[in-house]
Amino acid sequence: GAGVSQSPRYKVAKRGQDVALRCDPISGHVSLFWYQQALGQGPEFLTYFQNEAQLDKSGLPSDRFFAERPEGSVSTLKIQRTQQEDSAVYLCASSLRDRGNTGELFFGEGSRLTVL
Amino acid sequence: QKEVEQDPGPLSVPEGAIVSLNCTYSNSAFQYFMWYRQYSRKGPELLMYTYSSGNKEDGRFTAQVDKSSKYISLFIRDSQPSDSATYLCAMSGGSSNTGKLIFGQGTTLQVKP
Numbered sequence: 001g002a003g004v005s006q007s008p009r010y011k012v013a014k015r016g017q018d019v020a021l022r023c024d025p026i027s028g029h030v031s032l033f034w035y036q037q038a039l040g041q042g043p044e045f046l047t048y049f050q051n052e053a054q055l056d057k058s059g060l061p062s063d064r065f066f067a068e069r070p071e072g073s074v075s076t077l078k079i080q081r082t083q084q085e086d087s088a089v090y091l092c093a094s095s096l097r098d099r100g101n102t103g104e105l106f107f108g109e110g111s112r113l114t115v116l
Numbered sequence: 117q118k119e120v121e122q123d124p125g126p127l128s129v130p131e132g133a134i135v136s137l138n139c140t141y142s143n144s145a146f147q148y149f150m151w152y153r154q155y156s157r158k159g160p161e162l163l164m165y166t167y168s169s170g171n172k173e174d175g176r177f178t179a180q181v182d183k184s185s186k187y188i189s190l191f192i193r194d195s196q197p198s199d200s201a202t203y204l205c206a207m208s209g210g211s212s213n214t215g216k217l218i219f220g221q222g223t224t225l226q227v228k229p
Contacts (some may be wrong), residue, residue, distance in 0.1 A: 004159070031215060040124065042204050042219030043160065056216065091159055095215065105217065107159030 002026070004108035006092050012114045013082045021077045021111040023092030031095040033105060034067055034077050038088045046090075049075060082115045089113070119143050122205055122220030131229050135192040139205035139220045142186065146218075147209035149181050151190045154202045154222065163203075164190065195227045 005024040013019050025032050030051055035043035036059075046065070048056040051072035060067070064082075069075040079086055089112045093105035122139045129135055137151075148167055152160035164179040166172045166188075172179045178191040188207075192199055202224050206217040 033216060035219075040221070042120075042122070042206075042221045043217075045216045045218070048216055059216075093159075097215065104162050104165060107161065109157070109159045112157075 004092055004094055004106050006090075006108035006111050008111055009109065010112050010114075012116065014116055015082060015084060017082050018078065018080045019082055019113060021079075021090050021092075021113070023075045023077070023094075023108060025073065025075070025092070025094030026096075026106055027073075029094035029096050029106070030072075031097060032069060032075050033093045033095075034075070035091040035093065036061075036088045037091055037110070043091055046077070079113075082113075084115050087113055087115045117142065118221075119218050120205060120207060120220040122223055124221050124223060126224040126226060128226045128228060129195055131195060131197060131227055133195050133227070135195050135199070135225060135227075136189060137192075137203050137205075137223050137225070138187060138189045140187050141207055141218075143207070143209075143218075144183075144186070145209050146207040148207065149179070149188050150206040150208075150217065151177075151179055152204040152206055152219075154204060156201075160204055195225075197227050197229050200226045 032049040034046040037043045045059040049069040064080045066078045089110040091110045093107045120141045151164040154160040169183045176193045180189040202222040204222045205220040
C-alpha cells in the first residue's frame, strides 16, 4: 500500500497478557518510529530505528516493552504482561531520511490497545 | 514541566473565522517546528514544516516561529468545518538528534457551520 499500515487496529487484552503490534512502513523508508498516544494527549516517543538498527529506545517506559525491525522494513512492538496503564494508541511513523530532522513523518492510523 | 506546552482547548469558532493556535517550548536546541493535524481515530498528518525562526504560508495556513520567545503559532484563515480536528505542534533538533519529534498535547478545534 501507499501509506504506513498498522495491525491490529484494535486490541483488547486482559491484564497480564502479552501483545504484539505490527507496523508496515512505506516501502524504502529508512527511519521508523513508535509513539504512544494516551487519550487527550500528544504522541510520546518510544523508540527509533534506522533500517534494522534500534538507535534510540529511551522512550520505552519499562522492560516490558520491546521493539524490533529485523530486516529493516516491518517492525513489531511487543508488550509483555500488559497493565492497565498501557492502554493507549500506539502509532508507527516512517520517514525517507536516514538521520536527523526527518521532519515529515508519515503516520499510520495506530493500534488502539485496551487493557482490562 | 513539559518541554512543549500547548493549550488543549477545546476551541470552538464559527465558519470563516481566523483561528490562532500556539505552543511554547523550553528547549533552545529545537530547530525544526511542525504542525500536524489529527482527525478522530486517525494518525497525525503534516500540515506545516518550518526551520528556525520566521513565517511560512501555505494556502489558508500560516506558521510562525519566534525562537527568541520560544513560541510558535499556526493561523488558519477562513476556517471551514472540515478543519475541525486536533492540531499538534511538534519540534525536533539538537546535536544528537535522531529526528524524533516532541509533541505538544494538541488543541481540539471545532469549526461550526
